[in-house]
Amino acid sequence: MKTKKIKSQTVSDVQYLQEVQYNVEYKEITQSAFYIIEKNNDLTREESSWNIILREVDNSQNIKTSIQLYIKEIQKRYLKEMRNEYTFFLNQVANTYEKYQLEKSEKKRNQFHDVSVDSFFQLIRFIPEFPKKNIDTYIDERTGCFGIIIKSKTKSRPLLNLLMQENKEIIFSYIKRRKKIIKISGRAYFNDEYEDSCEMKRLIRMISE
Numbered sequence: 001m002k003t004k005k006i007k008s009q010t011v012s013d014v015q016y017l018q019e020v021q022y023n024v025e026y027k028e029i030t031q032s033a034f035y036i037i038e039k040n041n042d043l044t045r046e047e048s049s050w051n052i053i054l055r056e057v058d059n060s061q062n063i064k065t066s067i068q069l070y071i072k073e074i075q076k077r078y079l080k081e082m083r084n085e086y087t088f089f090l091n092q093v094a095n096t097y098e099k100y101q102l103e104k105s106e107k108k109r110n111q112f113h114d115v116s117v118d119s120f121f122q123l124i125r126f127i128p129e130f131p132k133k134n135i136d137t138y139i140d141e142r143t144g145c146f147g148i149i150i151k152s153k154t155k156s157r158p159l160l161n162l163l164m165q166e167n168k169e170i171i172f173s174y175i176k177r178r179k180k181i182i183k184i185s186g187r188a189y190f191n192d193e194y195e196d197s198c199e200m201k202r203l204i205r206m207i208s209e
Contacts, residue, residue, distance in 0.1 A: 043198055047128045049082065051194040054125055063120050067094045070124070085132050093123070093137050093146070100139040113144035120146055122164040122190075129200040150204065160206055168192070174206050 043051075057069045067090050074082050097115060104112035123137075123146040134151040140163060147163040158176040165171065168191065174184040188203060190196060 043195060044128070046082065047198055049077070050086075050128050051197070053077070054194055059121055063097055063115065063117060064094060066120070067091075086127055089127055089130070089135075089137075090124070093120070096137045096139060096146075100141075104141075112141045115139060116144045116146070116166050118166040119144070119164045122146070122166075122168055122170075123148065125194060125197050126200045129198065129204055131204070158206075160203070162203065170203070172203055 053070065053073050057066065057073055059066065061069065071087050071090055074086055097120075100112065100115060130148065131150060134153065136149045136151075138147050138149065139145065140147055143163075143165075145164055145166065147161060150160040150162070152158045158174065161173040161175070163171040168189060170188045170190065172186055172188060176182045184206075190199070
């Protein structure tokens with residue numbers, strides 16, 4: 001494997017990300033070299049690793065093919081912190097998609113909207129931010145958009161529902177039980193920059209407080 005000396009460090013082009021923490025400059029040597037610079041100091045190594053994979057996988061494929069490509073990339077890079085959790089989540093999304101398509105084909109009337117590919121990519125960009133357990137994925141039959149429900153095992157059992165829109169907007173609903181049900185809902189918008197995906201923590205934090 002070729003190596004490249006960058007800033008007085010000699011590392012392999014694949015392993016370079018693992019040698020630098022938080023402020024990452026990743027350089028891959030290909031026939032036409034390109035540079036990816038992540039300047040967000042809030043990023044963890046896991047988030048930075050996933051952002052690079054998001055950029056490298058061809059997102060012009062259909063959902064099932066894309067899921068397999070992401071899993072293959074995770075395996076190839078030998079990213080231990082991603083291997084089990086990410087593969088499990090992606091397979092969960094694949095099962096949700098297949099179940100939705102089956103239910104759609106069995107309906108006599110066209111009650112199910114076509115699945116949104118843009119919503120799928122909006123969902124998976126946030127995988128590093130989602131908790132590893134107590135989550136369910138679904139597809140909204142009215143819009144075909146992917147959603148995720150994050151549960152808590154605390155006494156009040158709050159739920160956070162995130163629906164990923166095609167325009168990078170997220171509709172969120174936070175539901176908590178006290179003497180009566182409390183519901184907080186709103187909209188959040190994320191831009192095209194993968195580095196800003198870590199801001200999802202602000203919404204996820206609602207479920208843990």
